[in-house]
Amino acid sequence: MFGPLDKYAAPERFYLLCKSMGPWLSAISLLLFLVGLYGGLVYAPSDYQQGDSFRIIYVHVPSAWMSMFVYVVMAVSGAMGLIWKVKISDAIARSCAPLGAAFTFLALATGSIWGKPMWGTWWVWDARLTSELILLFLYFGYMALQAAIEDRRMAARAGAILALAGLINIPIIHYSVEWWSTLHQGPTVSKMDAPSIHTSMLIPLLIMFLAFKLYFFAVLCMRARCEIIEQEKNSRWVKQLARGGVDS
Amino acid sequence: MQRLSSLAVFSCLLKRELLLGLRHRSELLHPLLFFLIVVTMFPLALGPEPEQLRQIAVAVIWVAAVLASSLSLDMMFRSDFEDGSLEQILLSAQPANVLVMAKVLAHWLLSGAPLIVSALTLSYFLYLPQSATVPMLATLLLGTPIFSLIGSVATALTVGLRGGGMLLALLILPLYMPLLIFAVSAVNNAVQGLSIKAELYFLSALLVLALTLTPFATTASLRIRLS
């Protein structure tokens, strides 16, 4: 069904693939993080309006992007598990949720830290922060459902439907919140965009974005490994693995 | 054996649902009482000044309606799940989507429609201007079916789970937020004498979207929960 990728759809193969890919992804992402941090904190000039506080975008914007991206990955792999009954997509979907929630939380926290010098308060009901908050609720709902259903297969499939319903709703939520915030435009102008971003500011942002993305895949590999061995704990290869690779 | 048309089965199931619902009248009253009590608490907390109450009336009524309807969802599938008739319904030769829709429609008639009536009554108690009554009715008419439709998916996913009611609310409330925004904004526009067309279009679009997608999602969810 997936052509040459088909053989990796077997849990054991996928586990081994994750195990071999994990360190590479982590290493490259760490390298990109170091470069991006240097670029964002030192190389990029400070903004003429926001001063050095604008540097928070180098963690805020990538985590906000990732929070959406992870939800899409979660819903799509959940749908694959639902339609083609691929065991590993269930594991991937379940592994996504806590990671996505962490990115969303990070986007909210850094956004509010940024908001303090910009708006004078820790929290403003700005359109972007509000939809990010609702996204966090969606992640929590998914995780609550996973925790409530004992059977792992059933939990993954029920979660897939919930994630798809959420995926259809995300654009609607986004749009309605924009609508709502233009309706209630307060005295503070809520503009979190980096104003007219310069190339020397943009390059570190893109590097940070790549670093976040690779970090996500690296951690996804690790989480998926946990999910798979838990899912397959009665199979021979997992027992062998638990004994330390030696079949006694 | 005679094969029944889908419509016949639909109306048959609808009748059964309504009959069963009306037999457990007190259960139907609980969400309404909850709605009433929540709305009553606002004048107590805020003070009885009509001007102040008028300002928050739309928001209070809509938020309380959202909460009340999320509480009423629990009864949609639970008793049928417990006595096994839900499984029979899904196993029947009729398209399951049609049968699920009959249950959703029955739920709306039994919980959504009374909610509309009580919301309109309460809007009078909160001094909502007369000019806003028709827009309020319109948003409720468009909104409450969406509650039942989207709610049916989450209810199907959580049916039979321990602590299902609270979990259901956690799953469903974030999905209701766009609805809340458009509905409240429509009524507030009407209070200020502005046009409410755009919001009503959005609500109608949401209703059509929910009507086309949720039957499949609900049926799939029920199949998963019963597998």
Add this chain to the structure above:
Amino acid sequence: MMEQLNEFVHMGGYASYVWSAFGLSVVILMAGFYLPMQKEKSILQKIRKNLERMERSK
């Protein structure tokens, strides 16, 4: 050299905001990396213990 470093740490007066945002990100990302590593170890350990118990009871 020292002056440059001082200026860098100071972040144009926004030091507390910038450093707390970056610090929080580093902490969360590191925790997200560390926790699944521990979890896998503990799962494998649990499976091994189960196996040993079953072998002993045989």
